[in-house]
Amino acid sequence: MTTESEEKALRYRRAQSVSKAEEITEQEKKVRKLQLDKPIHTPRDSLFSWSSEFNDFTGLVNWGFLMLSIGGVRLGLENFLKYGLRVNPLEWIIVLTGYNEGDRSQYPSVILIVFSIVPIVLSLLIEKGIAVDLIPNKLGIILQITHLLLMVLLPIAVLHYRGNDFSFVGITSVCMLYLIIFLKLWSYTQTNYWCRLGLKKKYSDTKLRRQSLSAPNWKSKEDLINDTPAAARLTKYPDNLNLKDLVYFMLAPTLCYELNFPRTARIRKRFVIKRVLELFFGINLALALFQQWMIPTITNSVETFTKMDVIRITERLLKLAVPNHLLWLCFFYLTFHSFLNLMGELLQFADRKFYGDWWNANNISVFWSTWNMPVHMWAVRHVYKPITGMGFSKFNAGLVVFAISALFHEYLVSVPLQMFRIWAFLSMMAQPPMAVISRTAEIKLGARWGNLMVWSSLILGQPLAIMMYYHDYAMLHFKPTVEVP
Amino acid sequence: MTTESEEKALRYRRAQSVSKAEEITEQEKKVRKLQLDKPIHTPRDSLFSWSSEFNDFTGLVNWGFLMLSIGGVRLGLENFLKYGLRVNPLEWIIVLTGYNEGDRSQYPSVILIVFSIVPIVLSLLIEKGIAVDLIPNKLGIILQITHLLLMVLLPIAVLHYRGNDFSFVGITSVCMLYLIIFLKLWSYTQTNYWCRLGLKKKYSDTKLRRQSLSAPNWKSKEDLINDTPAAARLTKYPDNLNLKDLVYFMLAPTLCYELNFPRTARIRKRFVIKRVLELFFGINLALALFQQWMIPTITNSVETFTKMDVIRITERLLKLAVPNHLLWLCFFYLTFHSFLNLMGELLQFADRKFYGDWWNANNISVFWSTWNMPVHMWAVRHVYKPITGMGFSKFNAGLVVFAISALFHEYLVSVPLQMFRIWAFLSMMAQPPMAVISRTAEIKLGARWGNLMVWSSLILGQPLAIMMYYHDYAMLHFKPTVEVP
Numbered sequence: 030m031t032t033e034s035e036e037k038a039l040r041y042r043r044a045q046s047v048s049k050a051e052e053i054t055e056q057e058k059k060v061r062k063l064q065l066d067k068p069i070h071t072p073r074d075s076l077f078s079w080s081s082e083f084n085d086f087t088g089l090v091n092w093g094f095l096m097l098s099i100g101g102v103r104l105g106l107e108n109f110l111k112y113g114l115r116v117n118p119l120e121w122i123i124v125l126t127g128y129n130e131g132d133r134s135q136y137p138s139v140i141l142i143v144f145s146i147v148p149i150v151l152s153l154l155i156e157k158g159i160a161v162d163l164i165p166n167k168l169g170i171i172l173q174i175t176h177l178l179l180m181v182l183l184p185i186a187v188l189h190y191r192g193n194d195f196s197f198v199g200i201t202s203v204c205m206l207y208l209i210i211f212l213k214l215w216s217y218t219q220t221n222y223w224c225r226l227g228l229k230k231k232y233s234d235t236k237l238r239r240q241s242l243s244a245p246n247w248k249s250k251e252d253l254i255n256d257t258p259a260a261a262r263l264t265k266y267p268d269n270l271n272l273k274d275l276v277y278f279m280l281a282p283t284l285c286y287e288l289n290f291p292r293t294a295r296i297r298k299r300f301v302i303k304r305v306l307e308l309f310f311g312i313n314l315a316l317a318l319f320q321q322w323m324i325p326t327i328t329n330s331v332e333t334f335t336k337m338d339v340i341r342i343t344e345r346l347l348k349l350a351v352p353n354h355l356l357w358l359c360f361f362y363l364t365f366h367s368f369l370n371l372m373g374e375l376l377q378f379a380d381r382k383f384y385g386d387w388w389n390a391n392n393i394s395v396f397w398s399t400w401n402m403p404v405h406m407w408a409v410r411h412v413y414k415p416i417t418g419m420g421f422s423k424f425n426a427g428l429v430v431f432a433i434s435a436l437f438h439e440y441l442v443s444v445p446l447q448m449f450r451i452w453a454f455l456s457m458m459a460q461p462p463m464a465v466i467s468r469t470a471e472i473k474l475g476a477r478w479g480n481l482m483v484w485s486s487l488i489l490g491q492p493l494a495i496m497m498y499y500h501d502y503a504m505l506h507f508k509p510t511v512e513v514p
Numbered sequence: 515m516t517t518e519s520e521e522k523a524l525r526y527r528r529a530q531s532v533s534k535a536e537e538i539t540e541q542e543k544k545v546r547k548l549q550l551d552k553p554i555h556t557p558r559d560s561l562f563s564w565s566s567e568f569n570d571f572t573g574l575v576n577w578g579f580l581m582l583s584i585g586g587v588r589l590g591l592e593n594f595l596k597y598g599l600r601v602n603p604l605e606w607i608i609v610l611t612g613y614n615e616g617d618r619s620q621y622p623s624v625i626l627i628v629f630s631i632v633p634i635v636l637s638l639l640i641e642k643g644i645a646v647d648l649i650p651n652k653l654g655i656i657l658q659i660t661h662l663l664l665m666v667l668l669p670i671a672v673l674h675y676r677g678n679d680f681s682f683v684g685i686t687s688v689c690m691l692y693l694i695i696f697l698k699l700w701s702y703t704q705t706n707y708w709c710r711l712g713l714k715k716k717y718s719d720t721k722l723r724r725q726s727l728s729a730p731n732w733k734s735k736e737d738l739i740n741d742t743p744a745a746a747r748l749t750k751y752p753d754n755l756n757l758k759d760l761v762y763f764m765l766a767p768t769l770c771y772e773l774n775f776p777r778t779a780r781i782r783k784r785f786v787i788k789r790v791l792e793l794f795f796g797i798n799l800a801l802a803l804f805q806q807w808m809i810p811t812i813t814n815s816v817e818t819f820t821k822m823d824v825i826r827i828t829e830r831l832l833k834l835a836v837p838n839h840l841l842w843l844c845f846f847y848l849t850f851h852s853f854l855n856l857m858g859e860l861l862q863f864a865d866r867k868f869y870g871d872w873w874n875a876n877n878i879s880v881f882w883s884t885w886n887m888p889v890h891m892w893a894v895r896h897v898y899k900p901i902t903g904m905g906f907s908k909f910n911a912g913l914v915v916f917a918i919s920a921l922f923h924e925y926l927v928s929v930p931l932q933m934f935r936i937w938a939f940l941s942m943m944a945q946p947p948m949a950v951i952s953r954t955a956e957i958k959l960g961a962r963w964g965n966l967m968v969w970s971s972l973i974l975g976q977p978l979a980i981m982m983y984y985h986d987y988a989m990l991h992f993k994p995t996v997e998v999p
Contacts, residue, residue, distance in 0.1 A: 065712030227550030
């Protein structure tokens with residue numbers, strides 16, 4: 030207790046001395062004010078000195094925004110002065126329809142797109158066959174998988190024989206469409222398989238219970254809930270196996286099949302109009318950016334990449350990074366917000382989580398699990414969970430997801446370019462180690478650095494891969510014509 | 515009261531129905547979970563939809579930072595590839611000393627800099643003369659003003675006769691030094707004048723009081739405070755009139771004289787070392803930026819400005835704006851933080867408010883009153899307050915401050931360029947109307963827009979003025995030599 034009172038006394042004395050010091054300062058201030066030379070200086074720190082404890086730099090956000098805009102406008106002007114106006118919306122119609130490629134009356138891309146109805150119907154027929162016990166369960170599954178793999182390989186085969194008839198944009202669209210159908214039908218097949226498995230288990234469970242309890246009317250908790258009116262409204266397997274249901278799923282903005290999608294009450298007209306306008310202007314903006322900015326930059330870069338001059342390659346890469354990134358942002362918004370929301374609204378599909386807030390992602394894993402939710406949900410439901418369900422570790426399941434995703438990326442790039450390199454595959458397979466690095470950065474250096482790493486890999490990684498492919502493509506296609514005059 | 519109870523009942527029923535609806539949703543959720551198809555979709559909005567009420571875009575700040583950095587690095591590389599390495603620290607030594615200008619043994623800039631001691635000593639002598647009643651008060655004031663005006667005009671006169679002996683950097687330094695000395699001595703003269711005026715008034719007051727009260731020992735409150743030990747430590751007029759005091763003021767990082775500057779207790783060695791390092795590396799960085807980026811851009815722009823092609827001029831202006839702005843930021847930090855703090859620390863000068871947080875300024879008036887505090891304090895103490903004290907309006911006083919500031923800017927630009935244009939003067943005189951516009955923007959559109967206007971005027975205004983001067987300079991000096999081969 031003595032120490033306490035001593036402390037109190039000390040504190041009191043200290044307070045006294047402080048107040049005395051303050052009194053002196055007050056007196057000094059008064060005296061200074063009365064001086065005849067009108068003094069204005071007072072002891073104070075500069076704002077940048079640590080001791081000032083000043084840290085309001087909100088104006089610098091505006092500064093950054095303005096510097097970006099000025100840089101953007103200047104780049105635009107420089108581009109315009111160098112290349113003139115290259116935007117030509119008509120050119121796209123030509124490219125998309127393949128109209129300018131001579132007087133060939135066949136459009137193989139269009140034929141392949143129309144043909145995609147066949148595997149869809151086939152898939153439904155096989156499911157129906159299994160459901161009515163026409164095809165044995167195991168054989169049915171094998172049939173489905175074989176037919177899906179054949180379908181996704183079809184564009185490669187057609188391209189092999191009729192390669193010169195395709196436009197680049199045409200074959201890219203075909204590949205994208207076939208890949209989406211593959212993912213959707215895989216989900217369709219697997220979900221129907223789950224339903225059959227569930228029904229079988231339920232049946233045997235009920236049988237077992239009847240035998241053991243000899244109470245034929247006994248009902249489990251699950252059965253009770255399934256008897257409510259809410260349950261009665263739901264479609265049950267195999268009532269879902271009809272064309273209308275499958276077509277709805279094929280058009281719906283999701284890759285994961287389920288028997289009862291959540292639905293909205295009505296179609297909001299204003300919402301639809303907004304999305305349509307966004308798509309119209311956004312696509313034209315993106316195409317203009319591509320024609321005016323991206324193509325000249327890539328074309329100018331081939332020679333540089335051949336010479337392997339590190340400084341020049343870096344300069345080209347950084348120059349390409351900006352329009353490429355802006356185009357990717359356009360593409361992201363138009364696809365994942367405008368287009369998928371439009372489809373969702375028209376089909377009264379209620380789950381609109383097509384993307385998470387990947388722009389705030391603090392490590393690369395979070396980015397990959399939020400930027401493309403349809404694919405992410407598909408991968409989790411149909412690859413990751415089944416694999417962990419089989420007893421494999423989460424890490425291995427994650428690796429398999431990335432490997433499959435890498436294969437799909439390679440498919441989407443190599444097939445249209447008719448050039449099997451492994452840049453896309455390698456880029457995707459570089460993601461897991463980069464995820465570990467960025468996670469470490471996030472933990473050790475803070476969330477901001479993790480986020481910066483995500484953005485850097487996004488802004489710089491893509492143009493690097495594009496340049497690799499374009500370099501190889503140009504080497505293959507343009508070099509010989511130059512060397513053979 | 516009936517209505518109230520009715521309302522209560524209504525609210526109760528509503529709550530009931532809400533809970534009933536919730537119950538149904540809960541039930542539906544449970545039912546959905548039990549379905550065999552493992553459903554994963556739930557009704558939810560996209561993050562960009564207004565209805566999602568999502569607004570966390572903090573990651574975009576990092577995005578902006580990264581895009582700026584990438585743009586900066588790319589510009590640097592492009593510049594390097596185009597112009598090679600132009601940084602040469604030795605060049606600056608040559609420029610600063612005028613060493614390369616033939617074998618002339620006279621360095622007029624250095625002579626003028628050394629000569630600046632003369633007006634300082636002269637000013638002290640005149641003050642001393644007035645204090646000891648050798649020179650009448652009014653004559654003394656006239657002498658001081660005349661001698662100060664002559665001093666500031668001296669570089670112009672010398673330049674007129676020996677213009678070719680000067681380097682551009684040399685004459686700029688001389689003008690800057692003479693202007694600072696002018697402002698400091700003006701403050702010195704006026705402050706001493708205030709002291710004399712105050713003493714005179716006090717004397718006559720005391721005399722009056724003595725006559726009316728016939729109490730020779732009666733003391734006012736002021737007198738009482740002036741008798742305290744705090745007051746005893748202060749220097750009083752005319753004890754301040756000595757060389758040591760004047761030299762301290764001349765070196766001190768302020769333009770406002772007072773008899774008793776606030777002082778710090780000690781010189782912090784670490785602080786001094788940090789500032790010296792900042793100055794060393796910062797100056798080299800700024801000079802490198804200037805040689806590598808600014809000079810080629812300006813040189814390339816002359817022709818463009820002659821042709822008066824609006825798009826090209828805009829492109830050049832925006833290209834110049836970025837390095838110019840970065841240089842200005844370097845200059846600001848080095849001068850107002852590093853250099854003035856170093857001087858303050860060495861002289862134990864305690865008032866370090868050399869700048870306010872102008873980067874957060876929401877209108878141009880705030881910017882002008884915070885970015886350069888020494889000049890701002892001088893203008894308020896020696897121009898604005900005396901003018902409002904004479905009964906003029908605050909608006910008029912403000913205009914006079916801007917006019918004087920405009921004259922100084924013109925002096926600092928026109929004299930070294932030996933070319934009397936009025937671009938600098940006009941730029942400064944455009945500030946009051948722009949202040950009104952930005953103030954309106956701040957009020958009508960919000961603080962962010964005000965801040966954006968301040969930054970725009972800073973980033974774009976300066977290079978515009980520089981281009982104007984450089985264009986005129988190049989027209990005067992380079993055109994004829996090209997035309998006379």
